[in-house]
Amino acid sequence: MIYGAIEAGGTKFVCAVSDEKFDIKERVSIPTTTPQETLEQVFDFFDQYDLSAIGIGSFGPIDVNTDSSTYGYVTTTPKTAWKNYDFLGAIKERYAIPVGWTTDVNAAALGELRKGAALGLSSCVYLTVGTGIGGGAVVNGELLTGYGHPEMGHMMVRLHPDETFAGFCPYHGNCLEGIAAGPAIEKRYGKKGHELADEQHVWEMEAYYLAQALMNYTLVLSPERIVLGGGVMKQKQLFSLVRQEFEKLMAGYIELPPLEEYIAGPALGDNAGITGSLLLAAEQVK
């Protein structure tokens, strides 16, 4: 069997095909413009293969509620051309095969659990900290969905005493994403994160926010591991700062694995999402 996968991001779509061992045979990167333009190139790529199933890990918010009349749609995204667009429907119309559908970060969580940093475990959280903050989770070996999908990046956290920035989230102002995603760092300091690499106070504030979020995820989901990815986490000094702050906040209340294992970087790097989407494809035909 040949599996197809789409990691649909706000900037680019990555499409890949793999064999049953999930070894990627070919991949392509397509700019995210309008649904029509972008999907035309997706179809050009997949049309070359006799696919058995497709897995999609999409930017969101998306409708994952199978009881909903807009199941499979991209919903309230600020990317106008994709707002209320029946993404899953368009793929299903083109290919009469099973199609798995979840968020980009849920797909990444599945990828890291089955093939990466959370290998052998049955639960994990994957959090991406980049132009936005989004989280996915696997619980009891299955992707977390309920009425909808997680939107962990929009959690409210306590503001740092030195905070001067009002936050950029159009919905919540200074929610976690609004004050700790990449654009918040840039807007607060007038420079991009990688230009601030040596500014200790920048990363202490960032760690202050991320550690609170990780504490909350831990208390709600009790995952076996939390994997932190995304552009902001390329600042590797952040990991130890986040672990220190997390340890202080938790105050020994619950038993946890050693924090060097518990709060980890992605083992699949930028391939977490596409790998998870291939795994999701395989789940549709198992």
Add this chain to the structure above:
Amino acid sequence: MIYGAIEAGGTKFVCAVSDEKFDIKERVSIPTTTPQETLEQVFDFFDQYDLSAIGIGSFGPIDVNTDSSTYGYVTTTPKTAWKNYDFLGAIKERYAIPVGWTTDVNAAALGELRKGAALGLSSCVYLTVGTGIGGGAVVNGELLTGYGHPEMGHMMVRLHPDETFAGFCPYHGNCLEGIAAGPAIEKRYGKKGHELADEQHVWEMEAYYLAQALMNYTLVLSPERIVLGGGVMKQKQLFSLVRQEFEKLMAGYIELPPLEEYIAGPALGDNAGITGSLLLAAEQVK
């Protein structure tokens, strides 16, 4: 088959036996003193029956990690006599039958999902707001466990601008439990909650905290329903205040069921935990 159940609380143990339809045939309430004293009475009660399985919903924190050497123990509880006590082991030593083991609030979540306020759904959160704040969850139809169990009551929330109380949580000071559980209300105002029923500002502050917590649970777990129980929630005016504040905080970011349904009171009242524990017993022999 006859099922036995223990709802083990910090103040009292409720034990019950039921038939396969979960109709309770007999129940007994036993004060929580020392493990030896309390379990002696538990044994006296259960010894009368030919049980097929037992379900335990226990106060905590407890060890629910089957890979752990202290699986089945009550762990870091402030109730000294029960600290590091092998509760599950004691029950299993007495009765050579399958025994299910989870938290009191996880049991209540299961009860409300299968027989109560979240009937017909496959996910819910049950939050008790009383002398402490604790939450349990069902995800994809199964009890949520991971490395451990949820400890949702200890989440950090933003302090109300009028807050004067430092919080009473011995671990986290002013975490949610520290500033919004019953004792916080009593310590802040010098009166018990039911004596403050007409003081609007008391319940607005309470709603401010609970709504933040509910927002965070929603963004992480995406449950189909949240059931609020416990002594503090007997102040029924709280429900509409929590819904209003929650709606304001969420700012329409994600699609949710009507809030009158989404944020609900328990349908099983004080029977949620014992009912869930009976259901858990049945799961051990299905």
